[in-house]
Amino acid sequence: MTTQREITVTPDGVSPEQFMQALTRFESVVGPDNVLIGEDRLTPYRKTMMPVADEDYAMSAVLQPTSAEQVQEIVRICNDFGVPVWPTSTGRNFGYGTYAQGSAQGHRHQVVIDFRHMNRILEVDAELGTALLEPGVTYQQLVDYLEENDIPLWVSCPAPSAIASPVGNTLDRGVGYTPYGEHFMMQCGMEVVLPNGDLLRTAMGGVEGSNSWQVFKWGYGPYLDGIFTQSNYGIVTKMGLWLMPKPPAYKPFYIRFRDDDDIAEIVDMMRPLRMANIIPNAVVFAHALWEAPAVIPRSKYYDGPGAMPQADIERMKEAEGFGAWNVYAALYGTPEQIEVNWKIVTDAVRALGKGEIFTQEDMAGTEPFEYRAALMRGGMNLQEFGLYRWRGGGGSMWFAPVTVAKGSETLKQTRMAMEILNRWGFDYCGEYIVGMRDMHHVIDLLFDKTDPEDTRNAHACMTELIQTFRQHGYAVYRTNNAFMEQVADCYGPVQRQVNQTLKRALDPNGIIAPGKSGITV
Structure with a gap:
């Protein structure tokens, strides 16, 4: 059981007593071994490559769920106690300011979700060239899977690539170097935990029994996948990708x-x-x-x-x-x-x-x-x-x-x-x-x-x-993360207002990644 002495910092606006209660509930969901607190366990997550003091981005705890259902429960607990949560896929986004686990959140004293245990390749369709992945899957893991199963498909990856996440890179609208290098263009279908704990499957994923979730991007009505990229409107727990057929x-x-x-x-x-x-x-x-x-x-x-x-x-x-x-x-x-x-x-x-x-x-x-x-x-x-x-x-x-x-x-x-x-x-x-x-x-x-x-x-x-x-x-x-506000201002006040309106509608308590891309409640 967590003790008071093990807590280094508590989330802003949350009392130590409230945070202790939240930690106890987190442990009941993901297990004590997957709730990381204390200096020894959090230090690897706190080193950044940005020109700021690492302590400015100190987190209060790290959670390591194993399923979308656990993420749903984590989000509900965060709402109950006002605890902000910052999701990270593999945390290897070195070039955009982070190091080690790459969990430098937008504000201090948040709880980080580390998806290292949600690393399943759920499906690869060799005929259609599609894959369905969890956020902890790495590019190397996906390439190894294709090679081990003799599947003649190529993966488009950023550089350096082996330790990065296809889901994380796509959500940040990263690019690669093959003909499929515009990664978000090659994304098809998401599973998203919304800030209230509901589970959304975008496009054809919302149709019970559909087999076209990873082949038709649009579904019916407004196209939603895009609003979950570079945003803080939900936590993506599954993503479909298109893979390139190996050329002759x-x-x-x-x-x-x-x-x-x-x-x-x-x-x-x-x-x-x-x-x-x-x-x-x-x-x-x-x-x-x-x-x-x-x-x-x-x-x-x-x-x-x-x-x-x-x-x-x-x-x-x-x-x-x-x-x-x-x-x-x-x-x-x-x-x-x-x-x-x-x-x-x-x-x-x-x-x-x-x-x-x-x-x-x-x-x-x-x-x-x-x-x-x-x-x-x-x-x-x-x-x-x-x-x-x-x-x-x-x-x-x-x-x-x-x-x-x-x-x-x-x-x-x-x-x-x-x-x-x-x-x-x-x-x-x-x-x-x-x-x-x-x-x-x-x-x-x-x-x-x-x-x-x-x-x-x-x-x-x-x-x-x-x-x-x-x-x-x-x-x-x-x-x-240190320059998100300044960059968001470059895109004008109307875009910022629209982003804030969506945030308030979906996440009125400001639970998920407050401040990401300059978006606040």
């Missing part, structure tokens, strides 16, 4: 460009190929300072203060064979289809008059090509963790503004970001991930969290990036 042939390739300003011409060359589906996957344009951490330490070329000087970047590019921009894409289909499309791609590069194109045969065994080639077929790896070794010190934030796939816009964003980052003493570690018509500009702001001045500068730099890009009509599509 696959041809990854790499194009190296020498100069930073080449980015404009690269985008304008690649966009028509992407829109025409000649290149069907999410094309990546990785800057040299995104490439380098995967294979070398920063100190090999520069170990001084502030941003890496351009002269040292050029020296590194020459010695290591990096381009200023390194483009990765792939062709999929039959050998005949690939042959036709390969000629179209190579003709486009030749017409541009710059850029060196390489095939898998040219680059065999080299990094980071091999890791990129694996990503574009859904291969698991942790290569991108090299970013966190680049400067050291455990600090990382991803700044990810969206822009249109036009060269002029991309050049503008790159210059703006470089200027702000360098002025605050940080490197431009950036890449673009290209959709059909949009580009996700992903920048990892790496800093030394053990250095107070570097941490303060990182916070100020992130603030300026968000403000400056907003002034130019750009906003990020995801952010870490």
